[in-house]
Amino acid sequence: MDTEIISVDNHVGNFLSYQRAVDILKNGGVVAFPTETVYGLGAVATDANAVQKIFDAKGRPSDNPLIVHIGNKKDVDKYAVDVPDDAKKLMDAYWPGPLTLVFNKRPGVIAENVTPGFETVGIRMPDHPVALELLQKLDMPLAAPSANRSGKPSPTEANHVFTDLQGRIPLIVDGGRTGVGVESTVLDMTTVPPTILRPGGLTREMIEELIGHVHAESEVSKGDAPKAPGMKYMHYAPESPLYIIQADEKVIQDAVNALHNEGKRVAVIGPDEFRVKVDEADWYFSVGPLHDQEALATNLYGAIRQCDLTEADIILAAETEWTGVGAAVMNRLVKAADGKRYLL
Template sequence: MKTTITIVDNLSTNKSSYTQAVDLLIKGEVVAFPTETVYGLGAIATSEEAVAKIFEAKGRPQDNPLIVHIGSKEEISAFTHDIPKLAEVCMDMFWPGPLTLILPLKPDTLAKNVTAGLQTVGVRMPEHSVALELLRQLKQPVAAPSANKSGKPSPTKAEHVFHDLAGKIPLILDGGTTGIGLESTVIDFVSDTPTILRPGGVTKEMLEKVIGQVSVAKSTDHEDAPRAPGMKYAHYAPDSPVYLIENSITKVQQAVKKIHSEQKKVAIIASDLFSQIKGDYFFSLGKENQLGDAGHLLYQALRNCDETDVDIILVPVLSKEGVGMAIMNRLEKAANGKWFHI
């Protein structure tokens, strides 16, 4: 299969720019497209055969549910029911935007492989002109995980999608670099207390200002099926092993010395404060304590490591305040819980 990249300007409303993508989706194919978080790989959510092509292209585990993307709130009534009032408040406040709501699923409405057999569905309305125009022209719900090889860092550029999925999908809509750079926050409204299953750009603090108490779930145990994407398995990982390390210049210098003594090469992914440490490679997450910049740059930095001959990747931990919770969630997954000890 040949993979075509079509450039679609982020501000464009030229409907003809989307015709090929809409036609492919209607025919049961998959299409990659930009959102404000990362690039997604979409298929019409009511077609089990089309959705199966997402899992095939990504090599994604079948028990990992997909998020359904919509272009208007009116679409949600076709496949959900008994929407809690607090969920409606969040729709009004945060949609379009990087917030996925877990809601009760109306039986026999979506393809079964979208929800991995669960009686709930994750739904969001993306805040990106390309994604919204595509969805509004299509007028159907689209299931779309991140458009990358399963387990690898999510794509924030069309070239990342092409690197991972060339020859496996027919079309990539290139809308430039994504803004936030981290996947959406996922919040469960089926629980007694609204519960964040995956942190993202809409933070716990932002949610609590609007709906009151919000809890945060732990990652799913290996024996259990995940309730939302990103809760299970090692995720977001480059080819070389990632190790978390204390946020200390001295500790990182000692670690680099130890790694070099073993004749190995090391990359450091960190704020510019660490740029003078003499590792073999350095990839910046921006200025110290600028967590929004760090989130935007994280996946690019992880992918950059795959272009090197590095043996070990060190990442000093960041604050878990605000969007830092989402960044550390991704880093803990990328490292699969590994810490570098001197």
């Protein structure tokens, strides 16, 4: 299969480009497209055969559920039942945006392999002009996980998608680099109080300011099916082992020296300010100013992918605080590292 890339301008009509994508989707195919978080790989969510092509292209475990993307808020009632008032408040405030809400699903509408084994469905309305234009022209729901090979860093640029899925999908709609950089927050509205299943681009603080207390992220134990994407399997991992390390330039420099003494080549992912002093690292990838969590979120996946272009034996990634969007960043780093920390 040849994989075509078509570029669209976020602010100018591109009728033929969108029509090409719409035609593929309506005919049971898959298309990669940008959202404000990461690039997604979409298939019509009511077509089980089309949805299966997502799992096949990504090599994704079949018990890992998919998020349904819609182009209009009012469409929620087509796919969900018992939508609580707090969810309506969140939709009014934060849709379109990086927030996925989990509801009891309307029976017999969404394909069963979108939410394998569950009577719930995660729905979001993305805040990206290309994604919204595509969804509104299609006028159908799209099941869409990140457009990467399963377990690898999520794509924030069209060329990331091409690297992972060339020959596996027919079309990538290139809308430029994504903005938020980490996936949406997943909030389960079927529990009281609601539960954050995955931290993401919308912070817990923002949610609680609007609807009050919510439970923090809940992890599933081994053997349990994940209720939301990113809860069970190792994700976002580069080719070389990644370790989380304290965000202290002396600690990182000492770690680089120790690893060099073991004959290892080291790549470091860290803030702009450390680049000069951590000068003995074989590769250093800056992800923005120290304590700027939004910049870190935007640049994290790109930095992890850059590490794959090196010959590093080990990757050290500086941690950040578990607050605000930093909670989403650390969630991704912990999974990318499979929980490993580097300690001298």
